[in-house]
Amino acid sequence: MRTILMSPLMHYVREVALEGSIRRAADNLHISPSAIARQIQQLEEQFGAALFERQPRGMRLTEAGQIVLETIQQFERNAASALSHVEELRGLKRGRVSIGALQTLGEDILPRALTDLRERYPGICFNAYIGNSSDIIRKVADGDIDIGVCWDPGGAVPIERLRVVPIAIGVAMQSGHALAEKDLVSLRDCAPYPMIFPSRDMMFRTLIDRINVGVGSSVTPVIETNSMSMMRRLVRDGAGLVLTTSMSLLGDLAVGKVVHRPLLESAVHTFPLCLFVRSDRDLPLAVKIVVEQFTLEMDSLAAQHCG
Template sequence: MHAKSIRYFEAIARAGSIREAARKLHVDASAVNRQLLNLEDELGAALFDRLPNGLRLTEAGRLFSQHVLHVLQDEQRLLAELAQLQGVERGEVRVTAVEALNADFLPAVIETMARRHPNVRLTLRTQGSGDIAGELLAGDADVGIAFALAQQADLQTIDSGDFRLGAVMAPSHPLAGRAQVTVAECMAYPLILANPELALHALCTPLLAGMETGAHPPIHTGSLELMRQLAMRGVGIAFQTRIGLDSLCAAHKLAYVPLAGTAPAAPLGIHVRAGRSLPPAVSAFLAIARDELCRLQQEEAGAVAA
């Protein structure tokens, strides 16, 4: 609702450093620094003293921090009043989503929803992409979030984004240090593949078509989490998107290596039943989910560009 520079300033003031603020905001440190420099230029005053061990508010910074506090508090009050007018403070949102979103996407969305609308009841189910359309059409779910959901006249796509497949393996794997790998190179090692009930299966099938099987028979599973656990233990290589892997890769528990060439992309979509008048609580959830999907798309674009 308010300028990005204000939110970035508040995060820097809390964290005491640009790098830590960027980590909490899930953006690049250069973007945070640029917003701060623009803000100081606009105000005509330095807001922080740059010290060897971090940043400290100047006198101008302390004055501005009081203004920011009032602005953000007013925003929270306004959002609460608008929510009451729209009936967002009551109701239920039933969500069915694929397993890959349980590690990062859904926790972030639910955390924001719970903070903004604490009295809305949330019910969540984990399903394969193939089952999510049926849940929506039967009225058993308000929101469905799935990979590669086939277009249907009775479904409305609220938002979507494409996420490329990569090879997922243990950090100690011989291919883990590569900038990119080919599918042929991966097939020299044991593979961990998705069962047909996962949308991942249809995306991977063309990759493996016409190639000779490796020396080891592949492991097939219907669980993305099991695929990750097996890859972490060095059992083999799996093919997945980056979604839900960032924390594991940052902790050096997994390695994600992009596939060389034009790798297939998994379209992740947020869906509702078409023609339905959405309750305010559902609309509020969709807005938050779209923001999180946008964040993931920005990270994906940055990773591809790198």
């Protein structure tokens, strides 16, 4: 994002850092490479330190350069916030809002909410980032994303929780599976069948492992993956059972390809889905409007998926 409050030199440093090349940065900015090189050299002379390490294959930030880039990025975020606040003072319902959400939410809930918001507030533009919980939490804490919707990180994280919904866990299986006849399924019931688990770097896996340990003879997954879409495909194809939420299977459940049965152990094990913002942030009007919409979406989720 380019803002009128940033100086050309700030744009030069930022673009070279992102591209790793003065030539590519010059192409992007429609300026000569020599002009960028000269400006960066003058800035380095003022700092008395090299900002970039010149390498045969491009430019890489030095430690001093990383500090300068972080300062520029922070200024960029502050500038965007300032412009948004000025527009509020002018009575304009405009702004740009960035949202980070889990892949599951990006396939149904997030598009529906953004479509509704665009109809009611056509002046607001959106940037939707789909990622895992750790990335979303980090980006909100760093100020790169305005709003996060993902699994609650717990612990001392600089975020303000606006809504937390405990989502019940169940067992997903192909239609016609023997366990589909049961109203409630335990992890012991699942033990004789192949199991598919999320990979160990996913927050959802942490809860599954806690449940698994409590079973006595733990279940060993036959497949582990960090892709929820792959897990859904494997369930549809009958490759195994997946411990997940019904929220993750809306499309498959609607067409009857997959069934989802509550997990017995989920009576004491739920996973908290969290709507949050950075804790020390004064939210612009556009962000507040989007937060209100997603609070309603979270209430709807609570009614459908709390078990």
